[in-house]
Amino acid sequence: MSKIILTGDRPTGKLHVGHYVGSLKGRVKLQNSGAFDEIFIMIADAQALTDNADNPEKVRQNIIEVALDYLACGLDPAKSTLFIQSQVPELTELAFYYMNLVTVSRLQRNPTVKSEIQMRNFEASIPVGFFTYPISQASDITAFKATTVPVGEDQLPMLEQTKEIVRRFNSIYGDTLIEPEILLPDNKACLRLPGIDGKAKMSKSLGNCIYLSEDPEEMRKKIMSMYTDPNHLKVSDPGQVEGNTVFTYLDAFCTDEHFQKYLPEYANLDELKAHYTRGGLGDVKVKKFLNSVLQEELEPIRARRKEYEKDIAYVYQILKEGSEKARAKAAQTLDEVKAAMKINYFDDMELINAQIEKYSDK
Numbered sequence: 247m248s249k250i251i252l253t254g255d256r257p258t259g260k261l262h263v264g265h266y267v268g269s270l271k272g273r274v275k276l277q278n279s280g281a282f283d284e285i286f287i288m289i290a291d292a293q294a295l296t297d298n299a300d301n302p303e304k305v306r307q308n309i310i311e312v313a314l315d316y317l318a319c320g321l322d323p324a325k326s327t328l329f330i331q332s333q334v335p336e337l338t339e340l341a342f343y344y345m346n347l348v349t350v351s352r353l354q355r356n357p358t359v360k361s362e363i364q365m366r367n368f369e370a371s372i373p374v375g376f377f378t379y380p381i382s383q384a385s386d387i388t389a390f391k392a393t394t395v396p397v398g399e400d401q402l403p404m405l406e407q408t409k410e411i412v413r414r415f416n417s418i419y420g421d422t423l424i425e426p427e428i429l430l431p432d433n434k435a436c437l438r439l440p441g442i443d444g445k446a447k448m449s450k451s452l453g454n455c456i457y458l459s460e461d462p463e464e465m466r467k468k469i470m471s472m473y474t475d476p477n478h479l480k481v482s483d484p485g486q487v488e489g490n491t492v493f494t495y496l497d498a499f500c501t502d503e504h505f506q507k508y509l510p511e512y513a514n515l516d517e518l519k520a521h522y523t524r525g526g527l528g529d530v531k532v533k534k535f536l537n538s539v540l541q542e543e544l545e546p547i548r549a550r551r552k553e554y555e556k557d558i559a560y561v562y563q564i565l566k567e568g569s570e571k572a573r574a575k576a577a578q579t580l581d582e583v584k585a586a587m588k589i590n591y592f593d594d595m596e597l598i599n600a601q602i603e604k605y606s607d608k
């Protein structure tokens with residue numbers, strides 16, 4: 247069986263370091279490993295519209311931002327198909343058929359959708375499209391016959407929903423769809439990177455992000471203002487590293503080599519944490535170290551982005567070609583789905599002949 251990746255991001259803003267450690271960095275690694283037959287990376291504009299119906303301009307403007315961030319991180323259009331969701335209408339058609347395989351109560355149980363509804367203050371006025379986006383995600387994944395979906399932890403319920411749809415579809419209509427596996431980052435801190443305000447998730451919609459394209463000075467300021475341990479007031483106070491965002495980011499980003507380079511009095515993060523915990527280590531020193539680590543990681547990404555920014559027409563061309571390629575693949579799956587459901591009437595000579603027969607002696 248072919249090994250195929252499908253993943254993507256909503257064009258609701260520039261991509262941030264949470265996306266990077268949660269999914270993007272891993273994607274680039276998988277792309278360059280050569281272990282996959284096909285890789286599809288989707289800019290999920292149709293999904294972004296489910297909670298931005300009144301602001302399509304935001305989505306429209308951010309498509310290029312996400313594409314630039316992709317290319318900046320090292321996604322290579324020669325190896326990965328980059329495409330725009332709305333340009334593949336077959337995905338919407340698939341979702342319409344999958345809707346019949348899912349109950350309203352099942353959708354209501356989705357913990358990610360639940361917390362997103364709360365976050366967006368939708369409560370009594372949830373757009374139907376937003377409510378059903380896990381089904382739309384199932385069609386995105388299955389349309390490409392994806393075997394592997396590298397995403398952050400918040401996507402676990404979507405993968406569960408997709409698997410249920412696949413099983414139900416296959417059991418009713420015969421083996422057609424592929425059950426995908428989620429691929430989470432190995433590093434626990436990367437599963438759901440908190441925001442700089444200490445909130446559970448760095449998220450474009452919460453405005454608590456460090457963007458991949460962040461200007462170096464702006465990033466330094468954000469890091470220096472980050473949430474730490476609110477009880478660690480004096481340098482001499484013992485501090486807490488659990489739930490301390492600066493340490494979570496170090497868990498996500500730093501290596502022993504970073505210590506040799508920027509903070510040689512410690513061999514590794516465990517030593518730094520031990521010092522912080524027993525007291526005598528100030529937040530400023532730790533934040534400055536984090537700044538050095540992040541600046542080093544983001545510098546090549548910023549530089550590559552600047553190169554692509556010089557040729558925006560080329561970036562749109564990449565997306566156009568990617569969308570055409572993606573569409574051909576999704577159309578093939580849709581044909582198979584319709585054949586399995588026996589709603590491919592004009593190709594179904596058995597059906598047509600049987601009807602001819604039925605009416606021939608009347």
Ligand code: ATP
Nearest residue numbers: 255256258264268397398437438439448449450451
């Ligand atoms: P929005 O607020 O519009 O939903 P978002 O910041 O949550 O935006 P998405 O486009 O929904 O970003 O998510 C894209 C991918 O990035 C998904 O795979 C998601 O799991 C991952 N991701 C998003 N935020 C984080 C985070 N803070 N830590 C780890 N992974 C993340």
Ligand code: MG
Nearest residue numbers: 256400449450
């Ligand atoms: Mg999200």
